[in-house]
Amino acid sequence: MSRITIIYRKIFLCFVFVMAAYCTFFIAGCKIKTANTNKNSASNVNWKEMKKTGEMELKYAKMFSVDYYGDYSLVTIAGNEKYLLIPKNSEVPANLDEDIVPIKLPLKNMYVASSASMDLFREIGGLSNVKMTGTKSEDWSIDEIKKYIDSGEILYGGKYSTPDYEMILENNCDIAIESTMIFHTPKVKEELEDFGIPVMVERLSYEKEPLGRVEWIKLFGLMSGRLSEAEEFMEECSKRYDDVVSKVSEKNKDNEKKKVAFFYISSNGYVNVRKPGDYISKMIDIAGGSYAFSDYVPDEENALSTMNLQMEVFYEEAYDADYIIYNSTIEGEINTVDELIEKCDLLKDFKAVKNGNAWCTGKNMFQETTGTIDMIEDLYEVINENDSDELKYLHRLK
Structure with a gap:
């Protein structure tokens, strides 16, 4: 041969x-x-004959809804993404609409790539329903989640853009919960769905009301069998929210609102601020402040919640702010005014710096979705009481 x-x-x-x-x-x-996802198997339940029996009460969230059909729950996200939660030991209804994704409960092996969603599951004791996460242990600021990962109870299933398909399949993943970042890698979403894994894309970041982001805890409570815990938590948040609003109303009867800037300086010298109408700017408003960039119109419209400004523009809009808050989440935490001025010498001329009203975020509040009401209360104390004692997320620069 x-x-x-x-x-x-x-x-x-x-x-x-x-x-x-x-x-x-x-x-x-x-x-x-x-x-x-076997929609076409024989079933004694017919979707065309099922009637709506109620709906989930939502006070703040606008990006999802839940309609009840007896024990079945129809979840609609962003107006057109539909999922039917199938009760335990129940069948997928016959003649289910093609655009409705059936999800069988209970969910015990979730892959939660959305870090903002993980904290909501944590709050209601739902981490036991999560098998995989899209964030490594060292990148979490939430101790309880880190412990679950370090103990092996929750596995690192790969980043949202590069999931570990082998691990996901071996662990019988029953749903993938993603943030809107997944839309940047649509192939990943398609591949997960091709393996028969339903993909739910949350829209927490699209909620205009700060507590609207938190109210997604009700959906995750429904999915994990912990709806009563979720409702109890939201009731507490709502009471604390109303208390802040009441105090602000009393404080601001005859007083002009204090001007507040929230920002960080990037490594290339741009100043990154939240867009007007973003949930951070809304929290400042709820707490009794006036967001420094509330009247600023971005040059470019996009889905991002932040915008970059030239230092000259930032100076013009914020030099007279009563309070400035440096967002340390991206570029790292700072503790002194000198560290702040090192980032930009112009900041020494700001009214807030001269008056000792320069503040900084500490813990990663962007992972801690349930801390939204704590942040609103912190902002209230800073803006109205000028108080630095026992704050959870803010500290005064020395």
């Missing part, structure tokens, strides 16, 4: 091996998909 013939045979055998492996993998994926 010639050497060339041997080479060709080896190539052919390699090709056969690869194709066999691919077919096995593809068939396994199809089986998983069929098992999880």
